[in-house]
Amino acid sequence: MQFTLSFTTLLLASLLVLNVQALPVRRDAGMITLPLKRIHQARDDIHPQMLLQQHINRGQRRLARMTGRQAPSEEQFQANIHNRMFLMPSGPGSHTPSKRYNRQGSKAPTNQADAGGIAAGIVAGINAAGGGSSNGTTTNTTNTTTTTTATTTATGATPSGAGFSQVDLTALENGGLTPAGNPSASNSLGLDIEANDVGYIATVQMGTPPRDFKLLMDSGSADLWVGAENCTSQGGNCGPHTFLGPASSSSFVDTGKQFQVTYGSGAVAGDIVTDDISIAGLALNTHTFGVATQETVDFSASSVPFDGLMGLAQSTLSQQQTLTPVESLAKAGLITEAITSFKISRLADQKNDGEITFGGLDTTKFDQATLTTFANVNTQGFWEGAVGSIAADGTDLGLTGRTAILDTGTTLIIAPATDAAAVHAAIPGSQSDGQGGFTIPCTTTTVVSLSFGGTVFTIDPRDLAFAPVNNNDLTGTCVSGISSGQIGGATEWLVGDVFLKNAYFSTDVGKNQISLAKLV
Ligand SMILES: *[C@@H]1O[C@H](CO)[C@@H](O)[C@H](O)[C@H]1NC(C)=O
Numbered sequence: 001m002q003f004t005l006s007f008t009t010l011l012l013a014s015l016l017v018l019n020v021q022a023l024p025v026r027r028d029a030g031m032i033t034l035p036l037k038r039i040h041q042a043r044d045d046i047h048p049q050m051l052l053q054q055h056i057n058r059g060q061r062r063l064a065r066m067t068g069r070q071a072p073s074e075e076q077f078q079a080n081i082h083n084r085m086f087l088m089p090s091g092p093g094s095h096t097p098s099k100r101y102n103r104q105g106s107k108a109p110t111n112q113a114d115a116g117g118i119a120a121g122i123v124a125g126i127n128a129a130g131g132g133s134s135n136g137t138t139t140n141t142t143n144t145t146t147t148t149t150a151t152t153t154a155t156g157a158t159p160s161g162a163g164f165s166q167v168d169l170t171a172l173e174n175g176g177l178t179p180a181g182n183p184s185a186s187n188s189l190g191l192d193i194e195a196n197d198v199g200y201i202a203t204v205q206m207g208t209p210p211r212d213f214k215l216l217m218d219s220g221s222a223d224l225w226v227g228a229e230n231c232t233s234q235g236g237n238c239g240p241h242t243f244l245g246p247a248s249s250s251s252f253v254d255t256g257k258q259f260q261v262t263y264g265s266g267a268v269a270g271d272i273v274t275d276d277i278s279i280a281g282l283a284l285n286t287h288t289f290g291v292a293t294q295e296t297v298d299f300s301a302s303s304v305p306f307d308g309l310m311g312l313a314q315s316t317l318s319q320q321q322t323l324t325p326v327e328s329l330a331k332a333g334l335i336t337e338a339i340t341s342f343k344i345s346r347l348a349d350q351k352n353d354g355e356i357t358f359g360g361l362d363t364t365k366f367d368q369a370t371l372t373t374f375a376n377v378n379t380q381g382f383w384e385g386a387v388g389s390i391a392a393d394g395t396d397l398g399l400t401g402r403t404a405i406l407d408t409g410t411t412l413i414i415a416p417a418t419d420a421a422a423v424h425a426a427i428p429g430s431q432s433d434g435q436g437g438f439t440i441p442c443t444t445t446t447v448v449s450l451s452f453g454g455t456v457f458t459i460d461p462r463d464l465a466f467a468p469v470n471n472n473d474l475t476g477t478c479v480s481g482i483s484s485g486q487i488g489g490a491t492e493w494l495v496g497d498v499f500l501k502n503a504y505f506s507t508d509v510g511k512n513q514i515s516l517a518k519l520v
């Protein structure tokens with residue numbers, strides 16, 4: 001049982017996390033990028049053997065459909081992939097997930113007719129290309145409601161150099177959420193930890209009567225959505241999630257307009273609606289957002305421990321072309337500034353003190369003397385800062401003129417290939433897997449740092465070891481938390497939770513500024 005769960009979780013993790021090439025497409029004027037094309041691009045986040053099996057599975061599904069025969073069961077598809085994983089040179093998990101839920105979406109459609117066609121086309125296309133991923137309704141091998149109970153085996157924070165932590169391994173295998181403690185500031189929500197620091201999730205209330213929805217808090221996109229009551233996914237329903245619609249909310253109003261968002265992995269399409277939402281007790285009545293009537297399995301699977309996303313980049317990126325919740329809160333005068341601040345926590349620390357604060361910063365979470373504020377250099381609406389220097393154990397690697405998109409919705413750090421190679425060259429024992437990924441010793445003590453606004457922010461070496469290559473060898477080889485991929489320009493990094501766990505991170509829409517500070 002444990003065995004199955006472990007492989008399934010790894011599999012789902014690989015499927016959920018994205019393509020490193022999936023950097024959000026810029027909203028270039030008049031250009032619509034059809035993500036369908038991207039599906040067929042060489043992807044470097046999934047092991048070729050697994051990808052091969054996904055292609056085989058997909059072919060079997062297509063053939064079954066074409067000939068009117070019954071496709072093999074989901075179990076058979078999963079088993080095929082498991083079998084294939086045994087064939088991999090270094091076993092399951094040898095090539096791991098890069099980034100999650102980062103948009104690569106197309107420009108918002110300019111008219112409704114197009115919206116329907118594009119949205120349906122994209123979702124249908126992605127579903128058809130869905131590979132070995134499962135149905136969402138039939139997937140039942142992992143338990144969404146599982147709360148990681150790793151505490152019992154925890155021995156407190158693992159010291160750097162001790163190897164991959166047992167706590168993280170348990171979470172990696174079981175998925176689910178580790179709930180945050182109570183927030184320490186007003187206008188704040190706890191940030192639950194998904195699996196082994198894969199994503200960060202807060203609970204907000206939506207509809208009348210208000211019900212709890214779990215939302216992935218994503219500084220790298222700008223749309224809020226949850227599943228619609230009539231949500232479908234690959235012909236099935238959208239899994240064991242909480243949905244919103246006219247049957248469950250008397251204040252729900254469908255505007256009749258449509259939206260679609262394509263992320264690095266997964267896509268949603270649906271209707272733009274208004275309804276009442278409440279965030280940390282701040283009531284946003286008739287807020288405009290989306291309900292997804294179609295989700296790819298990346299969101300509908302029972303292993304996905306959230307009901308939707310809250311995008312907290314700037315609304316210039318919004319496919320729904322509406323204000324983000326923090327912008328709406330500021331506009332309504334419920335908070336004074338459109339500031340969003342993140343304290344994301346590291347599962348291995350067992351503090352569960354993750355928190356998102358709206359309208360300000362929680363000064364109890366960081367060392368105020370280290371608070372560093374710098375300009376957002378991105379003109380599309382992402383949060384991107386100039387990187388002063390990149391160093392390993394204090395030695396400057398000479399990578400100048402770099403910028404970094406700071407994205408809570410991305411798990412790892414994705415660097416341009418030559419930069420990723422330069423960083424790993426400074427980590428003793430690291431190896432390239434030849435496909436953009438790297439392995440490092442799970443026991444590495446090398447401290448990689450990035451500087452912003454003149455302040456050096458170090459990455460705890462524990463965070464560099466993202467997952468063990470062999471779950472039975474936690475002091476052996478680990479998959480590096482820094483991977484490579486084409487992001488934007490040759491000097492642009494995508495910096496996710498591997499880094500952000502090490503800093504207090506705050507964004508300010510009004511001033512178009514980013515702040516980072518060292519944690520206390
Ligand atoms: C799904 O999981 C639950 C709880 O583990 C179990 O009771 C149920 O039988 C499972 N359903 C299927 C279809 O496997």
Ligand SMILES: *[C@@H]1O[C@H](CO)[C@@H](O)[C@H](O)[C@H]1NC(C)=O
Nearest residue numbers: 142143144145146147148149
């Ligand atoms: C999920 O796991 C939790 C904790 O182990 C358990 O209480 C719950 O019954 C499980 N739910 C399902 C559907 O299996």
Ligand SMILES: *[C@@H]1O[C@H](CO)[C@@H](O)[C@H](O)[C@H]1NC(C)=O
Nearest residue numbers: 228230245246254271291293
């Ligand atoms: C699904 O729900 C949405 C949102 O309420 C609605 O606009 C749409 O018409 C519904 N679709 C069907 C097929 O009922």
Ligand SMILES: *[C@@H]1O[C@H](CO)[C@@H](O)[C@H](O)[C@H]1NC(C)=O
Nearest residue numbers: 074135137138234235236237
């Ligand atoms: C997906 O789930 C639905 C609902 O249980 C089922 O009818 C459908 O056959 C499933 N599709 C696949 C491909 O398993």
